[in-house]
Amino acid sequence: MTGDATRAVHGPERRVVAQEPLVPPVYRTSTFVLDSAQQTADVFAGKESGWTYSRTDNPTSQAFADAVAYLEDPSGVAVGQPFGSGMGAITCTLLALCSTGSHVVAPREVYGGTWTLLTRQLSRFGIETSFVDMTDVQAVADAVRPETAVLWGEVLANPSMTVSDLPGLAQVARDAGISFVVDATFASPVVCRPLEHGVDLVVHSATKYLGGHADATGGVVVGPTALVERVRTVRVDTGSMLAPDEAALLTRGLATLPLRVTRQCTTAAVVARALAEDPRVARVDHPSLPSHRDHALATRLFAPGLFGAVVTVSPRGGREAGMAMIDRLQLVKRATSLGGTTSKAVHVPTTTHVAMDAATLAAAGILPGAVRVSIGLEDAEDLIADLLQALGAE
Ligand SMILES: Cc1ncc(COP(=O)(O)O)c(C=O)c1O
Known part of the structure; x- marks a missing residue:
């Protein structure tokens, strides 16, 4: 017989629920139990799939990102990763694609938070940005330099609701061999699916339409596995994870x-x-x-x-x-x-x-x-x- 404190902490043997719940459960846990030292080592080494720690990955948070990826790419090829906010997603994306000396081309009208990130923070690490008129595809092409790493766009600009010529800009990025990333927050996949127009990565502030009820903050990045994995690594290293409770609210929002x-x-x-x-x-x-x-x-x-x-x-x-x-x-x-x-x-x-x-x-x-x-x-x-x-x- 164990003591009161031990019983309070561990509880009785848990019921394992094999039946599918209609609504996915919320994995409100910061860490996960593993079966053996070897399995723990294998999961940490990436040799075996499994969950270790919720800053790294969490099933509820991942389910939200998977659901957004499925909306952005109904063929099911694109993958998604969750972030604690839209700015978290944007920061990790830019850090993944840029190094000291990199150059970014971004819209003159870019969202203020992205502008501040580029001009106040990333500039301190030698990442320079040219802000250009994105409606002028030639001006965008002219702004690209040998050290340009990213062409940043927004599907709909704030507050002018200017629309980006996604196929034209994607061609510029392809010709230059650089990544074309688009913030699709104002559009949502209901209005536009940028991956279908040649965009490499899509980011969202899920705080807006995806969640849709102004009660949760989150972000998401969607694209091909190799690129998204690079962004995930930065998230793991910098700690910009989406919390499971927020993820559950955001996932509920996606249904409508x-x-x-x-x-x-x-x-x-x-x-x-x-x-x-x-x-x-x-x-x-x-x-x-x-x-x-x-x-x-x-x-x-x-x-x-x-x-x-x-x-x-x-x-x-x-x-x-x-x-x-x-x-x-x-x-x-x-x-x-x-x-x-x-x-x-x-x-x-x-x-x-x-x-x-x-x-x-x-x-x-x-x-x-x-x-x-x-x-x-x-x-x-x-x-x-x-x-x-x-x-x-x-
Ligand atoms: C277009 C756009 N991108 C990104 C963000 C940042 O999102 P969050 O507030 O979730 O960090 C916002 C927020 O207003 C936005 O409007």
Whole structure:
């Protein structure tokens, strides 16, 4: 008979559940029990498959990445790896592909976190980045140098919803013998599957559409085994793993991804049209609009009728008008991020793009009043009514 403390710690003999649970169990454990010293050695050496430690690999976290890979590549060839955040995925990807002296070509409009990573952190290790106009494929080709290791792209840019010419950019990367990595966060695999257009690696902030409920943070990298394994190694070494509880929430989100994103994109197109017709609005950025510079490209690359679910509306009256619009919102939440069930809005120049001065904003085509709206699952009529009233008196 063992003592109370030992019984409390170890419990009775565990029931082994051989039956398949409908919902995958959450492996909320930091480590795994192995059968023998030899098996432990073999699993650590990679000679035998098995789980050792959850910073390295965890079944719940891996199941999430496998599920995303299956959405990105229905043929089942691509593999996925999970990360603790989108930035974790981006950092590990860039560290895997670059060394001191490497050069990166990235979009002028790249997501702020990626921009900061490249300019504030990786630059300290001798990794230099050229930020270019990604809509100009020739300019991208001209920016490539002998030491360029990565062409970084985004399927849909923030906040302009500019669409990347993925096949054209993939050709540039192939000609130069460099990796083409795309951040597909704003699109999700429901709107676009970049691997089908020649992209080498796809990264996502799973915090957005993949999870879809604004209650979990995560990231994922998807692509061919050899490349993804290199990124995984950096994750293991730097500790940017997705926790199993977060993974379970994100996996639950995936089940409704096509339903949510289809609905959000449809609503976004209706909202964009209504706002574009209003005389108080200087410009609406959404690729569903024939007036958007990339309407034709999006129609070619994206799933039929889907153009993303972020709408950027720039009221006439500049910065004050944009901030006043944010203050008048009643239904749409004043919050950053995107992809959740609740619609959210931010004034771009004072939040997501606050690091840019007026000239840089102008060069990037961002108007001083720009308000980025992430469309949620509410009724389109209610969103339109809120956004129109938030524009205020003419
Ligand atoms: C396009 C894009 N990529 C990456 C990220 C970073 O993701 P996370 O916040 O999960 O680290 C974000 C976050 O807003 C994003 O919008």
